[in-house]
Amino acid sequence: MSNKGHHKIFLGMAAGVGKTYQMLREGQAEAENGRDVVIGYLEPHGRAETVAQAEGIETIPRRRVTYRDSVLEDMDLPGILRRRPELVLIDELAHTNAPGLDHVKRYEDDDDVLDAGIDVFSTVNVQHLESLNDQVAELTGIRVRETVPDAAVGAADEVVLIDITPQSLIERLVAGKVYPAERVPAALNNFFKVENLAALREVALRQVAEEVESKRIPVDGHGRPGDERLIDTAAPGAVGERLLALVTPSPRSQRVVRRAWRSAQRLGAELDILWVANHDANAEEQEQLDALRQLASVLGAHLLIEHGDDVAAVAQRVANDRGTTYVLIGTPEPRGALRRLTKPALPDRLLEALPGIDLRIVADRTKRMKGESA
Amino acid sequence: MTTVLIVVVVILAVAVVALAGARVWDHFRRPAAVQATSSRRILFPFVAGALSQRALDAALRLAKTEGATLVPVFLARVSLDLPLDSALPRQCSMAMPLLEAVEQRATEAGVPVDSRIDRGRNRRHALRQAIAQERYDRIVIAAASEGSPGFDAEDVAWLLEHAAGEIVVLRPSEDDQLTPGLRRTPARGPRQRGDVHGVSRAGETASSR
Numbered sequence: 402m403s404n405k406g407h408h409k410i411f412l413g414m415a416a417g418v419g420k421t422y423q424m425l426r427e428g429q430a431e432a433e434n435g436r437d438v439v440i441g442y443l444e445p446h447g448r449a450e451t452v453a454q455a456e457g458i459e460t461i462p463r464r465r466v467t468y469r470d471s472v473l474e475d476m477d478l479p480g481i482l483r484r485r486p487e488l489v490l491i492d493e494l495a496h497t498n499a500p501g502l503d504h505v506k507r508y509e510d511d512d513d514v515l516d517a518g519i520d521v522f523s524t525v526n527v528q529h530l531e532s533l534n535d536q537v538a539e540l541t542g543i544r545v546r547e548t549v550p551d552a553a554v555g556a557a558d559e560v561v562l563i564d565i566t567p568q569s570l571i572e573r574l575v576a577g578k579v580y581p582a583e584r585v586p587a588a589l590n591n592f593f594k595v596e597n598l599a600a601l602r603e604v605a606l607r608q609v610a611e612e613v614e615s616k617r618i619p620v621d622g623h624g625r626p627g628d629e630r631l632i633d634t635a636a637p638g639a640v641g642e643r644l645l646a647l648v649t650p651s652p653r654s655q656r657v658v659r660r661a662w663r664s665a666q667r668l669g670a671e672l673d674i675l676w677v678a679n680h681d682a683n684a685e686e687q688e689q690l691d692a693l694r695q696l697a698s699v700l701g702a703h704l705l706i707e708h709g710d711d712v713a714a715v716a717q718r719v720a721n722d723r724g725t726t727y728v729l730i731g732t733p734e735p736r737g738a739l740r741r742l743t744k745p746a747l748p749d750r751l752l753e754a755l756p757g758i759d760l761r762i763v764a765d766r767t768k769r770m771k772g773e774s775a
Numbered sequence: 776m777t778t779v780l781i782v783v784v785v786i787l788a789v790a791v792v793a794l795a796g797a798r799v800w801d802h803f804r805r806p807a808a809v810q811a812t813s814s815r816r817i818l819f820p821f822v823a824g825a826l827s828q829r830a831l832d833a834a835l836r837l838a839k840t841e842g843a844t845l846v847p848v849f850l851a852r853v854s855l856d857l858p859l860d861s862a863l864p865r866q867c868s869m870a871m872p873l874l875e876a877v878e879q880r881a882t883e884a885g886v887p888v889d890s891r892i893d894r895g896r897n898r899r900h901a902l903r904q905a906i907a908q909e910r911y912d913r914i915v916i917a918a919a920s921e922g923s924p925g926f927d928a929e930d931v932a933w934l935l936e937h938a939a940g941e942i943v944v945l946r947p948s949e950d951d952q953l954t955p956g957l958r959r960t961p962a963r964g965p966r967q968r969g970d971v972h973g974v975s976r977a978g979e980t981a982s983s984r
Contacts, residue, residue, distance in 0.1 A: 535857055540865055544856045600865070652844075652889035656878065659871050666868065688910070692891060695908075699851065699892045701862030765882070 406515040409559040410494065411524045412609060414601040415592070417570055417579030420524040420563045421445070421492050425454040428490045428522060432458060441489040441514070441521075442476035442507070447581060458490070466499045473499035478510045481519070488520040495529035495549040508553045525549055527605040540600040543592055562609040567598035607669045642670035645725040646702075647716060650682055650689035653731055655696065660763045661729045662700045672702040673723055677715040679708070713750035720755055727759045815843035816889070818911040819877075822850050822898055823869045825925035827917035827947035831880060834915040837943070838886040846909060847877040848891045850901035859894060867892065899930055906938045913941040920947050 409427075411420040421443070432438040440460040445451040461484060464477035475498050481489055491514070496507040504510050514521050528537040531548045538544040554560060565573075573579050574593050646661035648654035658674055665672040674697050682690055690706070697704040709715035716728065733747050745753075751760055819834045821827070831847075838845045849870040851863050874890045881888040891909065895901025906914070916934065919925035926934070931944055 535861055536864070538854070538856055539861065539863060542854065652887065655890050656875075659874065662867070663871055666864065689889075691908075692889070696892060698860055699863055699894060700867055701864060 404518045406518050406520040407559075408511070408515055408520070408557040409522050409561065410554055410557045411522070411561050411563055412554070412605060413524070413526050413563045414605040415526060415528070415570065415598060416446075417573055418563050418565050420526075422448075422451050422454055423561075423563050424490055424492070424522045424524055425451065425458070428458055428488065429454065431488055437487040439481070439484060439486040439489050441481050441491040442493070443490070444492045446579075448578060450578065459486075461489075464502070466501050468500050475499045475502055476507065476510060478503050478513060481514055482517055485517070486519060488522065489514055491521055491523045494523045494525040494553070495547045497547050506549070508549050511553075525554065527601060527608055530554060530608065533604060533608070537601065537604065540604070541592065541597040543597075560609055562605055564602065564606070567595045567602060570598055571595065603669075610669070642668040642726045643673065643724050644668070644670050644727045644729060645673045645675055645716065645720055645723070646729045647712065648674055648676050648693060648731075650676060650686035650693065652689065654689075654693065656765070657729055657731045657763045658693065658696055658700070658702070662702060664727070664729070664761075665702075668727075670726075672700065673705055673719070673725070674702055675705045675707060675716065675719055677707055677709050677712045679710045712747060713754040716751060717754040720758060725755075725758060727761060728755060729761045729763055731763055732765060733762075815841055816846050816909070816911045816913075817841075817843050818846050818848060818905065818909055818914045820848040820850055820893075820902055820905055820914070820916055820926075821873070822852075822925065823866065823873070825917065825919065826873050826877070827925070827945065829947050830915055830917035830945040831877060833943065833945055835881060835884045835886050837913065837915065838881075839884055843912065844887045844889050845877075845881050846889050846891060846911060847874060847881075848893055848905045848909065849874060850898055850905065851892055851894045852897060852901065853894050855896065859896070861894075863894065898926070899933055902926075902930065902934065903937070906934075911940060913943065914938055915943045915945070917945050917947045 411424045413420040425440075425443075428438050428440070438458055440455060440458050442463070443451075443455055443460065445455065461477055461480045463474040464480065466473045466475060476491065491507065491511060494508050494511060498504060498507060498510070503513070508523075511521055511523055526545075527533060528541070528545045529547060529549050530551055532551045534545060534548055570579075571589070571593055574585060574588060577585065579585075580588055642665075644661050644665045646654075646657050648657055661674075662672055664670075674693065676690070676693075694704050696702075705719060707715050707719060719725070720728065728751060730747065730751070736746065748760060748762060817834055817838050819831065821830075834845055837843070849866075851866040851870065853859055853861055853863065870892055874892075878888050878890065891905065893901050893905040893908065895904050914934065916931070917925050918931055919927045925947070935942060
C-alpha cells in the first residue's frame with residue numbers, strides 16, 4: 402500500500418470558470434468533516450467570491466525570494482512539509498516558480514507534497530497541458546507559455562472538470578467576476594471569444610473523457626477483487642473511438658480520408674490511414690502517397706503502409722494492434738461475374754475479418770445528387 | 776455416348792455464352808471512369824473565404840477542353856508559434872467542405888480531380904510550397920475582390936515572376952463565393968468578357984518534383 406497522498410485536480414477550459422472556488426468549497430467540506438486542511442497557495446485574482454470561500458481555512462504564508470533586487474512571493478514548500486496537514490490546497494499547477502526555489506515548476510512541488518503522504522487539491526486550465534499546447538494555440542491564436550506535462554495530470558487520482566458554457570463565462574467576465582473592470586474589454590477582444598471558449602471547452606471535455614477512459618477498469622489482472630465481473634460485462638473500447646481508413650494511392654482515396662477525418666472529428670477519435678501494398682509504388686503512386694502523407698500530416702492523422710496480398714487480413718491485424726472501432730473504405734470497383742463467383746467482395750471479407758467493428762463505405766455524393774435530379 | 780457428348784457440349788456452350796454475356800453486361804453497367812487522372816494538370820489554389828465560382832468554372836472549362844486533371848489546393852496558414860508541419864484541425868474543418876464542393880462540381884463536369892492542402896507561414900509562402908511540390912501545366916487563380924481575402928495584386932505579381940507554366944488570373948464579382956452544400960447556380964451564358972485576365976507564360980510543363 403503506497404503512502405503517497407491522494408491528488409485531485411480541478412480542470413477548467415479557461416480562467417474564471419470556478420476551479421479555485423470549487424477547490425476551496427471542497428476543502429471547506431473536508432475541514433468541516435474534521436480533516437486538517439490548509440491553503441498552500443491561493444491566487445484569488447481579487448475575486449470577492451473566491452476570497453470569501455477561503456475564509457476560515459489556515460493559509461501557509463508565502464515564501465519570499467529576492468531576485469535581481471526585487472522580492473518575489475511563492476509557495477512555501479518547506480513550510481507545508483513542516484506543517485504536515487492532511488490536505489493542502491494548491492492553486493495553479495502550471496505555475497513557474499521564482500528562481501532559486503526548490504523546483505522550477507509548481508507541479509514538482511506538488512509531487513514532493515504527495516510523496517510526503519499529504520493529499521493535494523490543485524487547479525489547472527486545459528491550455529496548460531503540454532500535449533494540447535499546439536492544438537490550443539491553433540484554435541485560439543494564443544500560445545500559453547506555462548505548461549504542465551500530461552503525465553502530471555495523468556498521474557492524478559481524480560480529475561474533475563469544472564464546466565460552464567462559454568456564454569455564462571462571458572457573462573461572468575462582463576459582470577467583473579473574473580478580471581477587474583479595466584481588463585475586461587481587452588479580454589473580450591482577445592481570448593474570451595465565444596468561438597475560442599467553445600473550442601477550449603470541447604478540448605477540456607475530451608481530455609477528461611480520455612482520462613476516464615485511461616482509468617477505466619484495469620484489465621491487467623491487478624484489479625481489485627470483484628473487478629473481474631465488471632470486466633466481463635464491460636464493452637471493450639466503450640469510450641475511445643479509433644478510425645481506420647483503407648486507401649490506395651489514387652486521388653479517389655482523398656474523399657475517403659476527408660470523410661473519415663470529419664467523422665473522427667465528430668467522435669473525438671484518432672484517425673489511421675492504411676494502404677495495404679502488394680507491390681512497390683510506381684512513380685504515379687508515389688506522388689499520390691506523398692499527397693496522402695501531406696494530407697495525413699495536416700489533418701493530424703497517421704499514414705500506415707503495410708505490405709501484404711490480402712487487404713482484409715492486413716486490415717484485421719492493424720485494427721487489432723491499434724484498437725480500431727470503425728473502418729472506412731471507398732466504394733469498391735464493380736467486379737466481373739467470374740470474380741464475384743470466385744472471391745467474396747472486400748466489404749464481405751472485412752465484415753468477416755473484423756467482428757464487432759463498424760464498417761462504413763464512403764459513397765460518391767455526386768451520384769446521389771444525380772439520382773435526385775433523375 | 777453421343778447424346779452425353781452433345782449434352783456436355785451444349786452445357787459448355789451455354790456456360791461460355793453466359794460468361795460472355797455477364798462480361799458485356801458488366802462493361803455497360805460500369806460507370807464512366809471520371810477519376811482516371813490525366814497527365815496534364817491545372818493547379819487551382821484558393822484560401823478560406825475566397826473560393827470563386829467563376830474561377831472554378833473557368834478552371835473546369837479549361838480542364839474539360841484539355842482533358843486535364845484539376846488540382847484544387849487549399850492554402851492553410853501556420854502561425855509563427857507553431858511548427859510548419861503542425862496539424863491544423865480548425866483550418867481543415869473549413870477546407871474539407873470546400874474541397875468536397877470542388878470535387879462534386881468537377882465530377883459533374885466530368886473532370887478528374889486530385890485535391891491538396893498546402894501549408895505556409897502566410898498565403899504566399901503556402902503558394903510557394905504548392906508550386907514547388909506539385910506537378911502542373913497551368914495555374915488558375917482568383918484575384919481578391921474588394922474586402923475579400925483572396926490573392927492581391929502583389930501575390931499575382933509574385934506568382935507571375937516565380938511560377939512556371941501558363942497563369943490565368945480571374946477577377947471575381949462580389950457575390951461570387953462558392954458555398955459548400957449549395958447546388959450549382961445556373962450556368963452562365965457566353966463567356967463574359969472583361970472578367971478573365973489571361974496571362975500567357977512559357978507553355979512548357981512546370982515539373983518541379
